[in-house]
Every structure is written in C-alpha cells, then in structure tokens.
Amino acid sequence: MRFRLNFHLMAWAGFALMAGVAGLSQPAPAADEWPTREITFYVPYAPGGSTDPISRKYSELLEKQLKVKVIVENKPGASATIGTGAVIRAKPDGYTIGLGSSSSLAYQPLEMKGLAWKSADDYQSIAKLSDLPVILAVPAESRWKNLDEFLADAKANPRKLKVSVSGLRSVNDIAIQQLNKLSGLRIVTVPFTGGGGEATLAALGGRVDGTAGFAPGMKGQIDAGKLRVLAVFQDGKYDLLPDAKPIGETPWKDTFPVGYYVIAPNGLPKPILDKLLAVSKTIVESDEFKSFLKANGYTSDPKIGDDMKKELAGYDQKFREVVKFLDDDK
Amino acid sequence: MNSLQGLLYGLSIAATPGNLLAAFAGAFAGTAIGVLPGLGPVAGVALILPLTFSLDPTAGLIMMAGIFYGSMYGGSTTAILLNIPGESASVVTAIDGYQLAKKGRAGATLTIVAVGSFVGGTLAVIGVMMFSSLLAKVAILFGPAEFFALTAGGLIVMSRISGGTLASALLPMTLGLMLGTIGQEAVTGETRFTFGLPELAEGVSLVPVVVGLYGFAELMLLVEDRIHAANRPESVAMRDLLPTRTEWKRAVPSWLRGTFLGFLFGLVPGPAATLASFASYRLEKATSKHGSEIGSGAIEGVAGPEAANNSAATASLVPLLALGIPFTPIAALMISAMLVQGIQPGPLLITQHPEIFWGLIASAYIGNVMLLALNIPMVGVWVSLLRIPHYLFIPLLLVVSVIGTYSVRNSIFDVWVLLAAGVVGYAFNKMKFQLAPLVVGLILGPNIEKHFREALFLSQGDPWIYVESPIALTVWLLVALILIAGFIARRRAAFAGAMAQESSL
Numbered sequence: 001m002r003f004r005l006n007f008h009l010m011a012w013a014g015f016a017l018m019a020g021v022a023g024l025s026q027p028a029p030a031a032d033e034w035p036t037r038e039i040t041f042y043v044p045y046a047p048g049g050s051t052d053p054i055s056r057k058y059s060e061l062l063e064k065q066l067k068v069k070v071i072v073e074n075k076p077g078a079s080a081t082i083g084t085g086a087v088i089r090a091k092p093d094g095y096t097i098g099l100g101s102s103s104s105l106a107y108q109p110l111e112m113k114g115l116a117w118k119s120a121d122d123y124q125s126i127a128k129l130s131d132l133p134v135i136l137a138v139p140a141e142s143r144w145k146n147l148d149e150f151l152a153d154a155k156a157n158p159r160k161l162k163v164s165v166s167g168l169r170s171v172n173d174i175a176i177q178q179l180n181k182l183s184g185l186r187i188v189t190v191p192f193t194g195g196g197g198e199a200t201l202a203a204l205g206g207r208v209d210g211t212a213g214f215a216p217g218m219k220g221q222i223d224a225g226k227l228r229v230l231a232v233f234q235d236g237k238y239d240l241l242p243d244a245k246p247i248g249e250t251p252w253k254d255t256f257p258v259g260y261y262v263i264a265p266n267g268l269p270k271p272i273l274d275k276l277l278a279v280s281k282t283i284v285e286s287d288e289f290k291s292f293l294k295a296n297g298y299t300s301d302p303k304i305g306d307d308m309k310k311e312l313a314g315y316d317q318k319f320r321e322v323v324k325f326l327d328d329d330k
Numbered sequence: 331m332n333s334l335q336g337l338l339y340g341l342s343i344a345a346t347p348g349n350l351l352a353a354f355a356g357a358f359a360g361t362a363i364g365v366l367p368g369l370g371p372v373a374g375v376a377l378i379l380p381l382t383f384s385l386d387p388t389a390g391l392i393m394m395a396g397i398f399y400g401s402m403y404g405g406s407t408t409a410i411l412l413n414i415p416g417e418s419a420s421v422v423t424a425i426d427g428y429q430l431a432k433k434g435r436a437g438a439t440l441t442i443v444a445v446g447s448f449v450g451g452t453l454a455v456i457g458v459m460m461f462s463s464l465l466a467k468v469a470i471l472f473g474p475a476e477f478f479a480l481t482a483g484g485l486i487v488m489s490r491i492s493g494g495t496l497a498s499a500l501l502p503m504t505l506g507l508m509l510g511t512i513g514q515e516a517v518t519g520e521t522r523f524t525f526g527l528p529e530l531a532e533g534v535s536l537v538p539v540v541v542g543l544y545g546f547a548e549l550m551l552l553v554e555d556r557i558h559a560a561n562r563p564e565s566v567a568m569r570d571l572l573p574t575r576t577e578w579k580r581a582v583p584s585w586l587r588g589t590f591l592g593f594l595f596g597l598v599p600g601p602a603a604t605l606a607s608f609a610s611y612r613l614e615k616a617t618s619k620h621g622s623e624i625g626s627g628a629i630e631g632v633a634g635p636e637a638a639n640n641s642a643a644t645a646s647l648v649p650l651l652a653l654g655i656p657f658t659p660i661a662a663l664m665i666s667a668m669l670v671q672g673i674q675p676g677p678l679l680i681t682q683h684p685e686i687f688w689g690l691i692a693s694a695y696i697g698n699v700m701l702l703a704l705n706i707p708m709v710g711v712w713v714s715l716l717r718i719p720h721y722l723f724i725p726l727l728l729v730v731s732v733i734g735t736y737s738v739r740n741s742i743f744d745v746w747v748l749l750a751a752g753v754v755g756y757a758f759n760k761m762k763f764q765l766a767p768l769v770v771g772l773i774l775g776p777n778i779e780k781h782f783r784e785a786l787f788l789s790q791g792d793p794w795i796y797v798e799s800p801i802a803l804t805v806w807l808l809v810a811l812i813l814i815a816g817f818i819a820r821r822r823a824a825f826a827g828a829m830a831q832e833s834s835l
Contacts, residue, residue: 046659046662047376047379047659047662047663047665047666052666052669053666053669053670056379056380056383056666056670057670059380060380060383071380072379072380073740074376075739076532077513077514077531077532077533078514078519078521078531078532079514079519081531082528082531082532085528114526162788167517167519168517168518168519169518169519188790190784190787190788191517191518191784191787192474192517192784193516193517193780193784197599197655197656197657197662198599198784200655201469201470201473201653201655202473202788204470204653205470205471205472205473207473207474207788208788216669217654217655219674219676220654220674220675220676220677220678220679221653221654221676221677223674223676223678224676224677224678226677292672295672296669296672
C-alpha cells in the first residue's frame with residue numbers, strides 16, 4: 001500500500017515538473033509590455049564579498065519598481081569575467097542584466113584575451129551603483145600607528161613590507177601598485193584567494209604587515225580592535241572609518257576605488273532601455289538605497305547611462321598606465 | 331554573559347513561534363536537499379537567501395544554518411540504499427552503507443546514521459558554545475603553509491582510503507588531481523585546459539562527478555546484471571529497522587571519534603564537511619577494533635563519517651560567528667544575509683547582536699532534536715522504497731539527479747560531466763579501480779595548489795616556509811608516522827602470512 005502511495009506521489013511530481021518545463025517556453029511578448037516575467041541579475045562574484053549585498057539590494061528595489069521577480073544568481077570565476085561575459089552575451093531582451101565592476105569591465109580586457117568586451121562600447125551601460133574605496137589596515141599590535149609611519153618604513157625598506165590583497169591584480173592590488181607607481185615606494189603585495197577573507201586572516205595572524213581590502217569585510221575586525229585602519233584610498237574623509245587618512249592628503253592622490261555598475265547586453269529595444277534607465281535612476285537616487293550604501297561604507301555617486309560609460313572609458317586609460325608600470329617593474 | 335545564561339537567553343529567542351518555524355523549515359528543506367542527489371546544501375541555501383531578506387535576520391540565519399546541518403542528515407539516505415551519494419559529504423558513507431544495505435541492514439544503518447548525525451551535531455554545538463572565542467584564535471594560527479601541510483599530507487594519508495591495491499587507488503587519484511587543474515588557477519585567474527569552453531573556466535564541479543561516478547555507474551551495473559538487481563531485500567521486518575545491541579555498541583566510539591575530528595575540520599577553510607567525512611573514514615580504518623572489516627560493510631565506516639560531517643557543518647559556525655570570516659560557501663551566504671540586513675559580522679557580533687549569536691546556538695540544539703524526530707520515523711519509509719522495483723526507481727532517481735545537477739549552476743555542461751563521470755565510474759568498477767581516491771584528488775587538488783602558491787607568494791619564493799612553522803612541521807611528522815606505521819603493519823602481516831604458509835607445508 002505504501003509502495004502505491006509513493007508511486008503516485010512520484011507520478012505527480014513528474015507531471016508537475018513537465019508542466020513547469022512547458023511553462024518556460026511561452027512566446028516572448030512585445031517590448032513595450034516589458035517586464036512580463038522574472039528578470040535574472042548575474043553577480044560575477046561569489047557571495048560573501050562586497051558585491052553580493054549591493055546586488056541584492058538593487059535587485060530587491062528593482063523588484064518593487066517593476067513588480068516582477070528579480071533572481072540574483074552568483075556566477076563567479078575567472079576574475080569575474082565569466083559572469084560578466086554571460087550578461088554581455090545574453091539575448092538583449094531585458095530579462096538578463098547584471099553587475100559589473102571597474103575591474104571586470106575596464107581592467108580585465110587589458111589582461112585577458114578573447115573576452116566578449118574590449119571597451120564600454122561592447123555593452124549597455126545602465127547605472128552606476130556606488131564606489132567603494134580601498135582601505136589599508138595593519139594588525140592592532142603592529143608598530144605603525146599611522147599611515148606616515150608605515151610609508152616611512154616602506155621607504156627605508158623597499159620590497160620588505162608585505163600587504164595581503166584578495167587576488168593578483170584585484171582592485172586593492174592595483175590601488176597599492178598605483179601608490180608604488182606614484183611614490184617610488186615598493187610595497188610587496190601578497191595575493192590570497194577566497195574573497196578577501198583569507199587576506200584579512202593573514203593580517204590577523206601576523207603573516208603579512210598589512211592588508212588592503214574593503215570596509216564591509218574588515219569593519220568588524222577594526223571595530224573589535226583587531227585591525228587598525230591607516231589609510232583610505234580616496235580624496236576626502238571616509239565617513240564609515242574617520243580614523244583612516246585619505247590618500248588624497250598625501251602627494252600621491254591619484255587612486256582607484258572599485259566602482260560597481262549595472263550592465264545589460266547591447267541592443268536592448270528602446271522602450272525597455274528607457275524604462276530600465278528610468279527605474280534604475282529612481283533606485284540609485286532613493287533614500288533607501290543611499291542609506292544602505294552609507295551604512296555599509298559604499299560611496300554614493302549616481303551616474304546613469306552615458307555618464308557611466310564616460311567614467312569607464314576614463315578608467316580604461318588609467319589602468320593601461322598601471323599595467324605598463326607593472327610590466328616595466330618586472 | 332556566561333554560556334549557561336547565554337543559552338537560556340538564546341532559547342528564549344529560538345523558542346518563539348517564528349524562529350521555531352524557521353528552524354523546522356530549514357531542517358526539513360535541508361533533509362530534502364540532502365536526499366535529492368545533485369542538489370547540495372550550497373545551492374539550497376543560495377535558493378532561499380532572497381527569502382530571508384523579508385524575515386527577521388535571526389530567523390533567516392537560523393533557517394540557513396538549518397539547511398546546512400539538515401542536508402548532512404539526508405545526504406546519506408540514497409548513498410546507503412542505492413550507492414548514490416546525495417551530496418559530496420556522503421561519498422564515503424556509500425562504501426560501507428551500501429554493503430550493509432545489501433546484507434539487509436539498511437534500516438539499522440539509517441538509524442545509526444540519524445542518531446550519529448544527532449550526536450555529532452549536538453556535541454559540536456556544545457563545543458561552539460563553550461569555546462568559540464578560544465577556537466577563533468586557533469583559526470588565526472593557520473596560514474598557507476599550515477593549510478598546505480594539512481591538505482597535501484591529507485592527500486597522502488587518504489590515498490588508500492577505500493582499500494584495494496596501491497595502483498588501483500593511485501591511478502584514480504591522479505585522474506582526480508588532473509581534473510582539479512582544469513579551469514581558472516586560484517591566485518592569478520589564469521585559465522588552463524579549458525579548450526576555450528567558458529563552462530570549463532569554473533573547473534569541473536564536484537557534484538556531477540560524484541553523482542555520475544557512483545549513481546550512473548551503479549545503474550549501468552544493474553542493467554547489465556539482472557541477478558545483481560534481484561539481490562535486494564524482499565521485505566524488511568520491523569526489528570530489522572533497529573540496530574542490534576552489538577551495532578549500537580560498535581557505533582558509539584566511532585561517533586565520538588568522528589565528532590571530534592569533524593569539529594577540527596570545521597575550524598579551517600575548505601569543504602569542511604566532505605573532508606571531515608573522508609578523514610573520519612580513514613581514522614576508523616586505522617583505530618577501530620573492526621578496522622579490517624571496513625569496506626565490506628562495517629557499521630563503523632558509516633557511523634564515524636556521518637557524525638563527522640554533521641560536527642564539521644556545525645563547527646564551521648565558529649569562524650563565521652567569532653571572526654566574521656567565511657570559510658565555506660554557506661558561511662559566505664550567511665554573511666551576505668547579515669550585511670544586507672545591516673548587521674556587521676566580526677568579533678563584536680556576540681556583544682552587539684547577542685540575539686543572533688545565542689539564537690543560532692540555541693536553535694541548533696532544537697534543530698538537531700527536530701531532525702532526529704524527523705529522520706527516525708522516515709527510516710521505515712526510506713527502506714520501503716527498496717520494495718519499488720529497481721527498474722522503476724533508479725531511472726526516476728537518475729532523472730532527479732540530472733535535474734538537481736542542472737539546477738545548481740543552470741548548466742547543461744554539468745549534465746554532460748555527470749554522464750561522462752558515469753562512464754568512467756562504470757569502467758573503473760569493471761577494472762577494480764577505487765572511486766573514492768578520485769573524489770579525494772578532485773577535492774584536495776585545487777586546495778593543495780592554491781595553498782602551495784599562496785605560501786610561495788608570502789615567502790617571496792623561499793621554500794622553507796612549508797616546514798618553518800611548528801604547526802606545519804607537526805602535521806608533516808604525523809603524516810610520516812602514519813605512513814611508516816602502515817608500512818610496518820603491512821610487512822608484519824605479509825611476514826606472518828608467509829610464516830603461516832611455510833608452517834602449513
């Protein structure tokens with residue numbers, strides 16, 4: 001008897017599955033009705049870093065604006081080029097959008113060959129979500145009390161001070177290299193994997209002299225007095241960590257934050273593009289989004305469509321110069 | 331707040347109707363995710379993550395943790411009944427579990443597993459509660475050199491995990507290591523052996539390989555061998571659902587060893603639950619009184635690993651709660667959930683958000699009791715599934731595995747990997763090669779390489795870093811000791827065998 005019951009259950013489950021599959025293959029409705037079904041938002045990074053929460057916040061608000069479900073899908077790997085490529089190569093129907101960063105959009109095309117994008121012309125810029133400045137922190141028990149002491153020591157001991165970063169040529173690595181380039185210092189970066197967690201751990205365990213990363217993953221340690229923040233790689237004060245000295249107050253102020261952007265494949269129908277730009281503008285300028293950014297240490301800098309594209313084109317040039325410096329310094 | 335006050339406070343939070351429901355929903359969903367082959371806990375937690383944003387943060391985290399340890403209860407079910415591991419932490423359970431099921435002890439084995447999971451989970455929560463801040467300090471002591479010693483040493487020790495000849499283990503292990511090099515190199519992001527296929531850039535994923543090697547290969551054997559297919563228990567009497575006195579007795583020390591080992595693995599980065607189950611199996615072989623029976627259906631080979639993977643799943647809360655640093659993909663998702671809700675993870679979590687820390691701890695106690703209550707009555711149902719003719723049940727299960735595998739990354743490529751792994755598994759079975767070393771190689775290979783490279787970056791090329799730290803050196807000495815002891819034991823056995831033969835002449 002029991003066997004019969006289970007068998008029926010399975011038959012029903014199978015039927016439900018087939019019905020589900022059939023439901024996916026409906027004809028596409030016209031562009032001006034967009035959106036009529038769920039939208040997929042690709043995050044080209046694994047959860048746990050600074051990219052996942054901001055993507056989910058944007059998607060949550062997008063869901064409220066458009067009244068359809070927005071599915072956030074993490075597609076990490078190959079320095080974020082897998083997930084970014086998946087968005088850029090997707091069908092331009094407005095149902096696939098995703099997150100891009102200044103690194104994945106402007107830096108990676110310089111390093112990797114064969115990507116689906118070479119410049120900002122190869123994808124549709126939607127909206128800039130935020131900037132996130134790189135911060136430099138040292139273990140609490142270390143001898144450097146402030147940035148000046150750290151840099152003086154770095155000057156006296158070239159290629160001796162080690163700073164952990166989350167991956168070779170990640171934005172925090174590039175920020176340190178830009179400092180090396182402008183200042184003539186030679187701070188060694190030690191790449192770790194695992195989304196910044198292991199880089200932070202290396203500093204906590206005293207295996208490196210400092211760590212360069214982002215506030216969302218490090219603030220807990222700073223608040224607890226395990227790490228001391230020395231610098232923030234931006235022009236002005238960092239509200240979240242007022243003790244950090246802005247790199248803008250040193251002679252080597254030209255630096256890189258990581259920028260987070262929403263992108264879509266090229267060739268979106270006009271009505272869909274216009275609607276997406278308009279709702280994205282509403283979202284990034286909303287108080288709810290801005291207070292989320294502030295609470296988590298992101299810097300609000302709304303740029304929609306072509307304004308965003310211009311910024312990325314500018315990064316492209318700056319990145320080229322750093323790459324040249326690194327190649328010459330080898 | 332001391333531990334007892336904290337626990338009482340936590341219980342007052344965890345026992346609210348909403349949080350109880352969250353714990354139950356997580357435990358139930360986790361069991362289902364564990365039972366369904368292909369769908370693992372990471373995919374399950376990722377699926378419900380958006381749901382948690384509309385919940386109270388504590389309830390959301392309780393539910394996510396429930397899925398993780400719940401899946402450790404469910405994962406062994408299909409491994410024992412059909413030799414198809416529900417998720418990667420149940421691979422070793424399939425070895426002895428399936429043999430036990432063939433002997434008609436499926437019900438007893440499932441009961442031992444459920445109770446073992448309960449023991450592992452509950453003891454680990456006590457450990458987390460009492461020592462989390464102390465243990466967090468231990469986690470900081472481990473850097474690339476220490477992790478390299480653990481993973482590379484582990485590979486050597488586990489090379490003969492499932493018995494057989496040395497060659498029958500080393501060849502699959504080498505294949506596993508080679509598969510592990512496919513895709514993006516962890517530190518520099520350079521892609522290797524991908525033949526320009528974007529799907530391969532992320533590497534060969536573990537789930538389709540495991541389900542294919544064991545599940546699809548098993549189906550092919552059944553199709554080929556009708557007699558083999560008929561060799562299943564016709565009816566399972568009520569008393570066969572319960573373990574015998576001897577089985578209980580033999581399981582207890584294995585549970586305790588597995589719990590202890592699993593807890594240690596939960597504290598370090600990597601696929602803790604899976605590694606813990608492998609290591610526990612190896613430990614049972616070495617230390618249990620019935621070690622020689624392991625591989626042919628010994629209860630220790632199931633009890634140890636299943637307690638270990640639950641203990642590891644729970645212990646991985648330590649780096650998450652005490653350091654705010656995620657060591658597992660699931661912990662990373664939980665941190666994401668905290669950040670979206672405006673909670674800063676880190677060492678101050680316990681003082682700033684005691685409701686989350688103690689609520690999670692207390693709910694883990696409750697969740698484990700729920701899981702035990704949920705899983706023991708299910709034993710009868712699972713065993714009765716064996717009465718469904720294999721020709722109906724296994725194809726159905728394989729369809730479910732294909733859907734599960736596809737759903738993890740929405741990747742049809744993974745389905746091809748699943749099928750290819752099935753062919754390899756079938757061929758290896760025929761040629762008497764061991765399968766478990768392949769899985770060990772695939773899991774450990776990328777980790778070994780990553781820590782190897784990180785260590786060299788850290789020392790700026792100086793190889794002494796691998797043995798400089800006391801922890802790394804101790805690990806290497808232990809590995810050497812285990813190898814030498816194994817060698818001597820085998821020589822002795824061979825010598826004794828030769829002597830016996832001689833005297834009988």
